[in-house]
Each structure stands twice: as structure tokens, then as C-alpha cells.
Amino acid sequence: MAVQSSFDPQAFRTALGTFTTGVTIITTQAEDGSPIGITANSFNSVSLNPPLVLWSLAKSARSLPVFSAGSHWNVHVLSTEQEPLSGRFAMQGENKFAEIELDNGISPAPLLQDCTARFQCRTAFQYEGGDHVIFVGEVLAFDHSDRAPLAFQSGQYALATRKPRSELRLATTPPPPECSYTEDLLGYLLGRVHYQLLDALHRLLSNQQLDEHAFFILSVLCIRDNLTLDEINHFVSYTGHVVSVASMRFLEKQNLVALEGSQQAPRYVLTATGREASLQQVALAKAVEENVSARLAPGDAQALKVLLKRLIAASDPGLPDLWAPR
Template identity: 35%
Template sequence: MMQTAERTAPTRSDTGILDSKALRSALACFATGVCVVTTQSPEKVDVGVTVNSFTSVSLSPPLILWSLAKSSSALEAFRQGEHFVVHVLAADQEHLSTRFASRGIDRFAGVPIQRNLEGVPVLDHSAARFECRVAHQYEGGDHLIFVGEVLRFQADAAQPLVFHGGGYTEVAAMPSPLPPGNREGCLVTTDLSYLIWRAFMQFRRRHYERRVGLGWSESDAYILQILAMDEGQTVSELAEAISFTGERCNPECIRNLVQRGLVEAECPVGPATCLKLTDISRCSVRELSALARTAEGELLGKMTATEGRRLKHVLGLMIESMCCNVEGASA
């Protein structure tokens, strides 16, 4: 069940003034896009600011608006300017949001730009941009509100950067409900354990077929692939490294791999013996790794970049959570 944040009622001081901190927190519940607005001052100086107050106003005529704090050092340039460009930032442009919100720097230094017909700087690769003529300016408390008539616009397929709750986030489609699960023996096809198991088996199918073709057991593959990540490990270090798999790695297992020409080790093999792959096993591990990378590329190619990042993030959280559970149980 989705958790909901604790709700707080707006508070007022004895003078009847709203609590600005509580108000800011309440306003942060509204998710917005993140924009960089650019213009050129009358002195031909490029000016840009990060805002999240952008919104559409009208389609006929095409009007948009945004607001800028009166305390901003860029206020006069926008107040006196006749044109501006609103760039809706893409999900991978957080660095531009941070840069154009920073003080005391040349915000355009090292940032590739072009110029539109009015000479206003245009940033590359935004999710959307709107080139505007200033139609109106309005007082809005401690902000100045700019209404722009859209002269030209461009939109790309990129996912937008989103700001919510005081931090950056991404757009994610609401997942469709899973269909009712069908029982397969003792498992239900919507159970997490079934989904993880089946996804893993399908993801590793070619890897599995090649491993079997090499004559390696599952235990062999775990030992050799984890040894390949850090050759020179001792038997005891390798045993600790593969413990999460449930497989064993002891001197007897290593002696078997040595006899098959898959591991190099000094005899007699003991817990402190250092291990290395042979040329044959190293080549086979690389082949299996290439198959895994191909499977990953094919899978991620069917997802958006955001979905791919979220998948890896969720799997990382699962690993971390399960590691904590195991450590807690063994403490």
C-alpha cells in the first residue's frame, strides 16, 4: 500500500500572516518541470536563469508565462529585453539547472549555444524550447511575471527533468495493474519470487546454454567469474565473495578446477592459497561476459533510458535490503 506523507494544516502567526516555511513546503507538493530562460541584455550580454514557474496561458494567441524574483541579478536584463527563450530541460540536463541557478559564475562558460533570429542564446538538446516575444509584464508580489507570445517552438522526444519536494526527479508512467496470477505448482505468477526467478532465467538463457557447453557447473561459473573480477584472491577470500550465491568454495573445489586446467594455484591448496585463472578459463569467462552484456543491451533497448535506470536502481535497493537482512539474521 502506498504511504502518504503526514498532512499539516497551514499555520498563521498571531498577526495572521501565513507561515512562509510551511507554505513553501506545501507548494513543493506540486511537481513542476525545470526550465532555463535566456535573453540578451541591451548591452549584448547573454543572461540566463533557472526557473520552475513556467506554464502555458493560451493557444490562441499562443502565450506562456514565467516569473522571476525581483531580487535576481538578471531582472533588469529581462525587464528591458524584448525577447526570451524558455528551454524545458531534459532529464539528463540537471547540470544545466544547477549551473544557471548558481551565483558568481559565467553561466554560459563552456555551454554550447546557438542564436535565434533575435540574437537570444539557444541551448542545445532541451526537451522543448519556446522562442518568445515579451507580450506583458505584471507585478506579482516579490516576483515579476513575464507573459510571452510564442514565435517559434521545438519539441524533442526526451524525457523532461522534474522538480518535486525540493529535489529533482523523473517522469514515470503509471504501471498497468498485473493480471490475476495463475498458479504453477506452489507458485503464483504474480509473486515477486516467481517474477525474479523467471526474469533471471530468461535473461541468462544464452549464458546458461554456453556454460553447459563448456562443461561448467553453476558453482564453477560463480567461482571463475568472481575470481575474474579480482585475480589473486585467496581461497578464503573467494569463498567470502561467492557466499551470497549459496555455493561453496573450499580447497577441494579449487583442486578440482586446477586438475581441469581452469585455475592456477600453488600446491598444496589451502585457505591462504592465491588463485589465478588460466588462459583457457579467462577466455571462456570473457565469452560469458560478452553474452551477458549482449542480453543487457537487448533488454535495455526495449526500455526508455529512465526505465533502465529505475530497473537497476530497484535491483540495487533489493540487493542492499537483502544483504542487511542476512547480516541482521547472522548477527
């Protein structure tokens, strides 16, 4: 690790940014009754007995006189769903509280809803700390939920997921030293969870007298109807399946798809029966996802989706965007 020999303020700021924090909104009420709120990540605990917390505000901040004069303020630890709210309260010159429902607190300070945690505080001390003012507050009331907290790291929002206390192993017996195929292979992990999640879907497809091949075709047409055979193949190419005329004729006989256009340029659309079958499949897939997500820690499913999207983008050979407008 290189040590800075000269003190560079920007490098210092970058180094501080490597410390991952939560994201909070601090609110208070001005003397004229107007609500005031700012986004801050300088929040920290101070003491359990008495219950004290602190945060800091730049001396250049427009809201500093209001917070300095006020006796009460509330700290809201934001959840991952509240990232837009964080952005709103980080901006200046807009009505930040427009169309926001508030709870009644023990003080006039605005109390936001749906947070990971909230601390209602009375100003206990104020200290100057360089170019900031440090506010220490006595916690008069607090509450918290199981919502996953929003994180901030190196100037960007981040997602937090809990690390198991001990290493999670799927197999009780470790592989022999000469075996290079282990459960830590990404392909194995992705493949195993893929088939485990699709188990219930395969049973539904069997009841519908369909297979995974038909599922991909119906899914594509449910999202983007009126496609040629080449276009359908274009969209399902990532699965390794090749859709043939015979495949489409089978679905036609099942009254799941219909042929439109001329014989020279045929296009396929879902029938009402086909759309209903596809929606049943999607509903089941969502139910399976919700069931699995409920077994994970708060925020794990969202973090997993972000990582999978990054992995797909990193390994994408240039497949078409199924949801892109025509």
C-alpha cells in the same frame, strides 16, 4: 490530512514542493552579448492558440534585469542525463556555459543541446506576482525528443516513469481466492525477471562448458583480481553459492584462472583466457539489457535501477563492496 490553521511560510513552501514538476534551464543574452542561464521549475503552459508559456523569476535574482530587458529567451526541458547541468545553472558566480556546445536558434539566446524539449520564445507579457516576476512568452519554435525528462519533487530530483493506462497483469487467469502466492509478490517478480534475463547468458555458459557457479567466480575476479578463496566466497555469498577448492581446480584445468602465491596463502587470478571469457559474458549481459531497455518507455530502465539499488540497500545484510578500493 491536517489543515494549517496559521500560515507558516516554510510549511507553505514544503506543501508546494509536493507538486512534482519538470526541471528547466532558461537562457537569454545580455546587452553586452554574454550568455545568461538559470535553472527553474516554475515553467508551465498557458495557451495553445496562440502558443504561450510562462515561468517566474524571483525579484531578488541577479539575472532579473537581463531577462526583463531582453526580448527573447529559451526554455530547455532537461532530460535525466542533464542533472549535473541543472546543478551548474542553479549556482551563482561561475561560467555556466564553459565548454558547452550550443545550437543556433532563431534568436541570440543560447540554445542548449540534448534536452527533452526546447521552446524558443519572445517575451509577450511581464507581470508582477508577489515576490516574483512572471514572464509570458510566445513560442516561436520548439522541438522535442524521446529522452526521459528530469523531475523535481519535495526539494529533490526525481525520475518519472509512465503508468500503464490499464493494470498490467502477467497471467490471464487470476489466482483462486485461497491462494496467497500471486504475481504481485516482489520475490516472484524479481526471480522471474532474473531468470528471464539470464536465459541467453546460460546458453553462452553452456557453450563455454561453464555454469552459473563459474560465472560468479569469473565475474568477481574480473572486477577484483588476486583474491584468496575466502575472499572470493565473501564476495559471492549473496548468491548462495559456496566456492570450493575443487571449483577453483576445475577452472584452473580450463585455463581460466591461475594460482599465485604460496601453498599456505594461495591467491587466484584470471588468465588471459579467463578474462576473455568473462568479458564475453559481460558483453552479452549488456546486450540483453540494452535489448530489454529498448522495449521500455524512456527512463523506465534508469528508474528501475534506482529502485533496485534502494531495495538492495534496504535488505543488505552487510555484504562487502566489490568495487571498493583496496
